[in-house]
Amino acid sequence: MAAAHATSLILSSSSRFSRLGYSTRFLRHNTNPLPVPRFRCYCSSSDETSPSPSLKKRVVSGVQPTGSIHLGNYLGAIKNWVTLQDTYETLFFIVDLHAITLPYDVQELRKATRDTAALYLACGVDISKASVFVQSHVRAHVELMWLLSSSTPIGWLQKMTQFKEKSRKEGGENASVSLLTYPVLMAADILLYKSDFVPVGEDQKQHLELARDLAQRVNNLYGGRKWKKLGGRGGSIFKIPEPLIPQVGARVMSLTDGLSKMSKSAPSDQSRINLLDSKDLIADKIKRCKTDSFAGLEFDNAERPECNNLLSVYQIVSGNTKEEVMEECKNMSWGTFKPLLADAVIEHLSPIQVRYEEITAESAYLDKVLSEGADRATEIAESTIHNLKQAMGFYI
Structure with missing residues (x-):
């Protein structure tokens, strides 16, 4: 074709x-x-x-x-x-x-x-x-x-x-x-x-x-x-x-369990971010998502599945490379990183939500x-x- x-x-x-x-x-x-x-x-x-x-x-x-x-x-x-x-x-x-x-x-x-x-x-x-x-x-x-x-x-x-x-x-x-x-x-x-x-x-x-x-x-x-x-x-x-x-x-992976895949069938809506979630709801879900008590942030540590998952999501929605994300976030606390991730997800999904409203109106x-x-x-x-x-x- x-x-x-x-x-x-x-x-x-x-x-x-x-x-x-x-x-x-x-x-x-x-x-x-x-x-x-x-x-x-x-x-x-x-x-x-x-x-x-x-x-x-x-x-x-x-x-x-x-x-x-x-x-x-x-x-x-x-x-x-x-x-x-x-x-x-x-x-x-x-x-x-x-x-x-x-x-x-x-x-x-x-x-x-x-x-x-x-x-x-x-x-x-x-x-x-x-x-x-x-x-x-x-x-x-x-x-x-x-x-x-x-x-x-x-x-x-x-x-x-x-x-x-x-x-x-x-x-x-x-x-x-x-x-x-x-x-x-x-x-x-x-x-x-x-x-x-x-x-x-x-x-x-x-x-x-x-x-x-x-x-x-x-x-x-x-x-x-x-x-x-x-x-x-x-x-x-x-x-x-x-x-x-x-x-x-x-x-x-799920926001409530870094070992389980993000799924619609999970009983808690808190476990996933839906593409049509409001900005406030996205920020709240990320604020409440499961993390760990380790210092700093890192990819590929088997003991830190939630950390790897959230960094991977940030990598994709920000458009940065893995190396760039690691350099930016390696010394961050969760309190600093979560708002950064929430803003990146919201910015990424916003044009999708606008276009969805246009399409469903037709x-x-x-x-x-x-x-x-x-x-x-x-x-x-x-x-x-x-x-x-x-x-x-x-x-x-």
């Missing part, structure tokens, strides 16, 4: 909204002018990260529709998307199908989905460079999940760490089947779009490994000469995606963005489904 430089979304004649005759009025905004984070890329060859002059590598990623994205979601994922969209063909989506694997508020799901999409855009995702859509609006996600499920050994799913933890919380046998099988849906999310790379945190690598294993398994079962005999092109059906892991910000604009994104995603997804069904022997 070519990376155009216009800041408005141009609807194609095939768009669902253009067919319905909607007029257009679009917001204009600049991409996020934040420092570019560096990425480690685990690639099979040195050419994997260099986009071809005529064809960019493709990156896909998604976040659940909480409606209140927190600082961990933003610094660990969405902020990095803003950088990736300048180098890769990018598809970013709201994974609403994943949101129903655990008990949820039915009344809130629709609103949370729209609010999350608005936050994507407010954070700097540029619709002239990236496709933004809702997972359930592309039905191929569910279809591919079912097709992949037929090739997924149940033992693989039972070994997944998050299934063990979450099913235990849900009471074992009372846990839903979807809690067991959602890694297959996640694999479908990735493989559906012939993804080259997937941005992941350290704690998500197991899910990507499952997607890679499934891709290789299906390629072996149905690809190659077997597919060619059925009228296909032969060779591999799926690409084997690689992880992209940012060196900083991949895992932002309901038709957001509808068109998501419709166009789903149309583009469907074009790619249908090709993948056709290839797999052909290779599996379906009458198509």
Whole structure:
């Protein structure tokens, strides 16, 4: 997909909204002018990260529709998307199908989905460079999940760490089947779009490994000469995606426990900073966050997880290097550092909050963005489904 430089979304004649005759009025905004984070890329060859002059590598990623994205979601994922969209063909989506694997508020799901999409855009995702859509609006996600499920050994799913933890919380046998099988849906999310790379945190690598294993398994079962005999092109059906892991910000920890990941599911709102929190609330949460009694501040001390977490957050939102932060903060007390961190976070989030209010005030604009994104995603997804069904022997 070519990376155009216009800041408005141009609807194609095939768009669902253009067919319905909607007029257009679009917001204009600049991409996020934040420092570019560096990425480690685990690639099979040195050419994997260099986009071809005529064809960019493709990156896909998604976040659940909480409606209140927190600082961990933003610094660990969405902020990095803003950088990736300048180098890769990018598809970013709201994974609403994943949101129903655990008990949820039915009344809130629709609103949370729209609010999350608005936050994507407010954070700097540029619709002239990236496709933004809702997972359930592309039905191929569910279809591919079912097709992949037929090739997924149940033992693989039972070994997944998050299934063990979450099913235990849900009471074992009372846990839903979807809690067991959602890694297959996640694999479908990735493989559906012939993804080259997937941005992941350290704690998500197991899910990507499952997607890679499934891709290789299906390629072996149905690809190659077997597919060619059925009228296909032969060779591999799926690409084997690689992880992209940012060196900083991949895992932002709780404000109340430096050993736990910042999470929407944590019982206390004090544990996280939400992107739409007021200035006073952000300052109060940072003022009350857990620290330690050591003198000075330092990175990478295993005995000081909270210190490392807060310095890492400050490094990213300030745009300074690790060395610059260490020089600035090494002799600070917590009483001096916390207001500094609060001011940096507030300054960083303020333009996001302003843009979010502008976007949510334009309901038709957001509808068109998501419709166009789903149309583009469907074009790619249908090709993948056709290839797999052909290779599996379906009458198509």
